[in-house]
Amino acid sequence: GESVGLHLPTLSVQEGDNSIINCAYSNSASDYFIWYKQESGKGPQFIIDIRSNMDKRQGQRVTVLLNKTVKHLSLQIAATQPGDSAVYFCAENMSQFYFGTGTSLTVIP
Amino acid sequence: KAGVTQTPRYLIKTRGQQVTLSCSPISGHRSVSWYQQTPGQGLQFLFEYFSETQRNKGNFPGRFSGRQFSNSRSEMNVSTLELGDSALYLCASSLGGLSDTQYFGPGTRLTVL
Numbered sequence: 546g547e548s549v550g551l552h553l554p555t556l557s558v559q560e561g562d563n564s565i566i567n568c569a570y571s572n573s574a575s576d577y578f579i580w581y582k583q584e585s586g587k588g589p590q591f592i593i594d595i596r597s598n599m600d601k602r603q604g605q606r607v608t609v610l611l612n613k614t615v616k617h618l619s620l621q622i623a624a625t626q627p628g629d630s631a632v633y634f635c636a637e638n639m640s641q642f643y644f645g646t647g648t649s650l651t652v653i654p
Numbered sequence: 655k656a657g658v659t660q661t662p663r664y665l666i667k668t669r670g671q672q673v674t675l676s677c678s679p680i681s682g683h684r685s686v687s688w689y690q691q692t693p694g695q696g697l698q699f700l701f702e703y704f705s706e707t708q709r710n711k712g713n714f715p716g717r718f719s720g721r722q723f724s725n726s727r728s729e730m731n732v733s734t735l736e737l738g739d740s741a742l743y744l745c746a747s748s749l750g751g752l753s754d755t756q757y758f759g760p761g762t763r764l765t766v767l
């Protein structure tokens with residue numbers, strides 16, 4: 546089966562700093578990627594997506610970078626806020642989505 | 655536009671019982687997928703329904719089944735519950751299927767005692 550993994554299970558950052566969450570995907574044929582945010586007691590929430598024909602995509606305070614050469618995906622959160630504390634996981638798509646296990650981000654006030 | 659809704663939010667059952675979970679997709683979405691989420695395992699795909707037909711199925715035993723109604727609402731059933739079935743069950747809807755963005759509901763937390 547597919548394997549989607551994140552580099553760190555937990556990450557702590559100071560409020561106001563930038564956060565970088567990394568993800569390695571396994572299949573070079575994957576053509577669509579999504580980052581989700583999951584807060585405690587809630588379902589995953591779509592943050593940002595990127596197609597394989599792009600290297601970078603920006604949203605509001607978030608940027609996703611895609612490096613197809615090393616099959617690596619990252620999520621950058623600018624000026625991290627306490628409300629950003631959650632589990633973040635990536636998903637790669639090749640006919641269906643395969644999800645990583647997530648990185649738990651804690652924002653320290 | 656209302657999001658994906660799931661009922662109930664919490665369930666406690668005992669081994670051997672069966673359970674039915676319900677999911678209402680985003681209006682206009684015809685694809686409904688079900689996922690199991692457990693600590694350390696990530697989201698595991700159960701199955702996908704589109705226009706009342708199961709189109710895709712993950713690697714789960716036959717105790718896990720589902721169906722979709724003409725209004726796109728979906729139910730998932732688990733029979734003969736086992737302790738290992740304790741998990742968060744998530745429903746996701748999308749416009750066209752598994753290659754489209756999945757929008758998730760809040761999930762049903764199932765505890766099997």
